[in-house]
Amino acid sequence: MGQCYARNIPVAEDDGELDQCQSPLPASGVPASSANVRSIKNTPARTPARTSGNSTWPSPFPQGASASPLPAGVAPSPARSTPLRFFRRPFPPPSPAKHIKASLAKRLGPPKERPIPEEGGGGGGGGGGEAERPLDKSFGYGKNFGAKYELGKEVGRGHFGHTCSARARKGEIKGQLVAVKIISKAKMTTSISIEDVRREVKILKALSGHKHLVKFYDACEDVNNVYVVMELCEGGELLDRILSSVLLCRGGRYTEEDAKAIIIQILSVVSFCHLQGVVHRDLKPENFLFTTRNEDAPMKLIDFGLSDFIRPDERLNDIVGSAYYVAPEVLHRSYSMEADIWSIGVITYILLCGSRPFWARTESGIFRAVLRADPNFDDAPWSSISPEAKDFVKRLLNKDYRKRMTAAQALTHPWLRDENQPVPLDILIYKLVKSYLRATPFKRAALKALSKALTEDELLYLRFQFNLLEPDRDGCISPENFRMGLMRNATDAMRESRVPDILNAMDQLYFRKMDFEEFCAAAISPYQLEALEEWEQIASAAFEYFEQEGNRVISVEELARELNLGPTAHAVLRDWIREADGKLNFLGYTKFLHGVTIRSSNTRHQ
Structure with missing residues (x-):
């Protein structure tokens, strides 16, 4: 894919916190398989047709042990050459990944009960004894899977199961090829993991009708497995196309026009999910499939294993997602639908320049980069990318989630604007009008x-x-x-x-x-x-x-009541009011428009 480099993020590394990211980085800077941060589950089996196993990527460096410090079998890359940095104090700073390990232990159970990762992933953390209690693994789904579907070959594999093609024997889709996600009940070791499966099926059932959303057909079970029957998408993942040889002639990245076609489809389906009150929480190129092998085939969004329903004013606190695509507020454990928008920003950045906006050698390093570093828009190829495209990505990758565009707003951005492109109803409108x-x-x-x-x-x-x-x-x-x-x-x-x-x-x-x-x-x-x-x-x-x-004339006390602030905020509010006439000055007006910062810092202890 050409020599596109991932930017070296100047953040402190903590190699002792988590294992090194499992997949080697191609020369483009795009991961062959994203490092996952899953507190709900490890990598679930996919609907798409995707071969398992790690690819061996060519490297411009010699492969001898003396030439590369990387483990055997991991191809070095210019993008992986971030030097370690040493701390100037006796102990390293707290890792933003520690609570993730605790969440994983809670969801997956104690180490002895945890399934062995199928691709070499490591475990850790203790459980809470939840696995010792008998678990109800009856889902109430149909018991006649074998009578309704004829299983075919395996097309994908994950930690909790695998995906096979199948042909329907009866019903409305008789004779049609489908994808069957087979989830092993033996690997459901906690009540949380069982509830994850229930919720995934419920969301797939509840979300229906969008052309860029994978179709749900059926859910069955037997003593050993849960079978989720969905539309079979045979065109492969978006990630595969990013990494494919087709892109070599494009310098390892999409043209702006090709990237627009991809992003419009993503924004369309995500805005639909958000309007329905569903946050996906794991948007990444691996979770968008093409329906056929044709280059202009439409895409489908899959894998709702980490998704959840969210009420209009609710904030979530589960640490879920994939490391390269996780939003800052997710690491702060307080987030909503805007976290999906951040992930779309990361995908857009990768499409346009062929490398990731945030990169480090460990998951802890990635998280620090997400929290502290800014994406690089100065180096090539950004100099040849339009100002509208840069502005679009910047407005998605704003670390303040309140300043990001929504998916519906993004479709009206000058970079994507198209008179023939329908704009969906935005749930944000309802929230703002209510306020x-x-x-x-x-x-x-x-x-x-x-x-x-x-x-x-x-x-x-x-x-x-x-x-x-x-x-x-x-x-x-x-x-x-x-x-x-x-x-x-x-x-x-x-x-x-x-x-x-x-x-x-x-x-x-x-x-x-x-x-x-x-x-x-x-x-x-x-x-x-x-x-x-x-x-x-x-x-x-x-x-x-x-x-x-x-x-109009307003006193400090009245302004505090307007903002629902206590007496401790009066000293700050005095700077917002002109002494000459007692009205808001320019600073006071701009602060008054939202007035949240003071409230959050001064009223929580009232």
């Missing part, structure tokens, strides 16, 4: 001023969302428009994640309607706008509108 309706009149005035200074790009996204709600003839929307917008896109997953409950917070609209101007004020996120290069100009223009129409 707006609960806000004070002063806060609404501040948001209205901000909406008048929006760029045309941001207005385009809002127009798409407003039109998707199908406003009435008078150009206004009511709670009924919001309700029907959800119902047009509803699946069983939406009810499971209780997304419709968000409508209860919009009861204030029953007494009035909302036109497009007010919708813009209600559906904008100041955090996302702060991520724009034009933020200073936007904020300055918005403050001028605010001075003319909404700014």
